[in-house]
Amino acid sequence: MEYFDLPQQSNCTIVIIGLGYVGLPLAIEFAKNIDCNSKKILKRKIIGFDINLERVNALKNGIDITKEINFENLKYLNEINLTNDMKILNKADIFIVTVPTPIDKKNAPDLNPIKKASEMIGKVLKLKGKEKIKPIIIYESTVFPGATEEICVPIIEKESKSKLNKDFFCGYSPERINPGDNKNKLNSIIKVTSGSNEQSALWINELYKSIIKAGTHMTSSIKIAETAKVIENTQRDLNIALMNELAKICDLVKIDTLEVIKAASTKWNFLDFRPGLVGGHCIGVDPYYLTYKSETLGYKPEVVLAGRKINNSMPRWILKKIISELENNNLDIQGANILLMGITFKENCPDIRNSKIFELIHLLNEYNVSLTIWDSWANVEDCKNFFNLEITNNFPKNKKYTSVICLVKHNEFAELRPIEWESLIIKNGIFFDLKGIIPRQLKPIRP
Ligand SMILES: NC(=O)c1ccc[n+]([C@@H]2O[C@H](COP(=O)([O-])OP(=O)(O)OC[C@H]3O[C@@H](n4cnc5c(N)ncnc54)[C@H](O)[C@@H]3O)[C@@H](O)[C@H]2O)c1
Structure with a gap:
């Protein structure tokens, strides 16, 4: 195998392209500039690039809207050259791509952001010219099998007029962070790495080992x-x-799903998953990347798509359940006064993108309900600007509702006292509790 000069591990310039939930924690970890194993001081220069100037400026002012960076680590923002100026990227030898990879309206992969980032890298490589020390491009965005080498690399080669494994190298290292999770953080989760040939794979593996x-x-x-x-x-x-389907079955059998799961969980190899609304930009999106690739190769996956179908059906199922429970209490959904608790796609995280709760809100609005939305984490302005929804971050004091629907297990909800829950509901009103956090004595309807 021919060997090439690759950048120096301890003294290279790394640019992180896309400073969101994935890119920012990564940039911060590199900016610490200390090898996490040997504790050796490193001299890497870190650039944080994002096309969103507002995001760049907020970070320059020490504001992280994703709330993923704790107070102690915010100081490392000062060690990152934060920019939306492409010209600065000429200085980089390592390009790490962490841009979004969503799906379109037909659930097909939308590769536009990753294609644009690849185009930009190609242009930068062209401007840099062919150097002795070869640059390395690492993709972290979630993609389907083959996308890096079949879609991104050809774009870089075309724009830069250079060749993979000769003029530049490439790698893929998926991110596994779990926003809102204080225990499993970037540096405490094993990182999968890979490279376009053996030399670059080893180099990339070393790079990640250092953080x-x-x-x-x-x-x-x-x-x-x-x-x-x-x-x-x-x-x-x-x-x-599977748990959502179980919830539908338990409802017909008239038993409590969460109690069934609790009992089944006493077996050592039962996996403790819960019913829920699958939103966000990972779990509800990534399976479509897999099925897309499979279908291009002539096989339509059955199990994966069946799971997607069940999970997508849950907002409508929840609505039906609420309507029937209201009817049981001689209450009408038409014009009902409802408190919806939680709008983010998951707990203890401000991310509202692709939250399935928007679908439930849309369905509820068909019944002209009067809706109060309380979410202790979501950004009030984002809800107004992007979804035209009024929400509050605060406990609705001195208000009583026909129905309280709790959908997200934010700490602030899980910590409510029985007396506070009780204060929210009219005498024959109903609690709907997707996450099993409302006290049992209040007889919440659970999936
Ligand atoms: N958020 C998660 O929990 C998570 C976990 C694992 C993997 N991922 C994957 O990581 C990738 C990034 O996700 P995210 O949640 O960080 O997204 P995000 O939307 O939070 O951040 C992406 C950032 O990239 C910027 N951007 C978009 N196009 C760009 C371009 N061409 N050049 C430079 N910047 C650009 C956006 O302005 C934004 O700030 C996706 O592929 C996602 O599937 C996300």
Whole structure:
């Protein structure tokens, strides 16, 4: 194998492209500039690039709207050259791409942001010219198997007029962070790494080893790393789908699903998944990346798509359940005064993107309900600007509702006292509790 000069591990310039939930924690970890194993001081220069000037300016002012960076780590923002200026990227030898990879209205992968980022990198490589020390491009965005080498690399090669594994190298290292989770953080989760050839794979693996305390797992190809990422989230999606289906069955049998799960969980190999609304931009999206690739190769996956179908059906199922429970209490959904608790796609995180709760709100509005939305984490302005929804971050004092629907397990909700829950409801009103946090004595309807 021919060997090339690659950048110096301890003294390279790294640019993180896309400073969101994934890119920002990564930039911060690199900015600490200390090898997490040897404790050796490093001299890497870190650039944080984002096309969103508002995001860049907020970060320059020490404001992180994702709330993923704790107070102690915010100081490392000062060590990052934060910019939306492409010209600065000429200085980089390592390009790490963490831009969004959503799906479109037909659930097909929307690769526009990753294609644009690749185009930009190609242009930067062209401007840099062919140097002795070869640049390395690492993709972290979730993609389908083959996307890095079949879609992104050809764009870079075309724009830069250079060749993979000769003029530049490439790698894929999926991100596994879990926003809102204070225990499993970037450096405590094993990182899967891969490279376009053996030399770059080893180099990339070393790079991540320097920031990931939990260590790395190097795969033999980029495609394996890409597929590992999508199957992780697909497995989660299917496990939740199974519990959602169980919830539908338990409802017909007239038993409590959560109690069934609790009992089943006493077996050592039962997986403790719960019914829920699968939103966000990972679990509800990544399976479609896998099924898309499969379908291009002539196989229509059955199990994966069945899981998606069940999970997508849950807002309507919840609505039906609420309507029938209201009817049981001689209450009408038409014009009902409802408190909806939680709008983010998951607990203890301000992210409202692709939250399935918007679908439930849309369905409820067809009944002209009077809706109060309380979410202790979501950004009030974002809800107004992007969804034209009024929400409050605060406990609705001195108000009583026909129905209280609790959908997200934010700490602030889980910590409410029985007396506070009770103060929210009219005499024959109903509690609907998707997450099992409302005190049992209040007889909440649970899935
Ligand atoms: N959020 C998660 O929990 C999570 C976990 C694992 C993997 N992922 C994956 O990581 C990727 C990023 O997700 P995220 O949640 O961080 O997204 P995000 O939307 O929070 O952040 C992406 C950032 O990229 C910027 N951006 C978009 N196009 C750009 C471009 N061409 N050049 C530079 N910046 C650009 C956006 O302005 C934004 O700030 C996605 O592929 C996602 O599936 C996300």
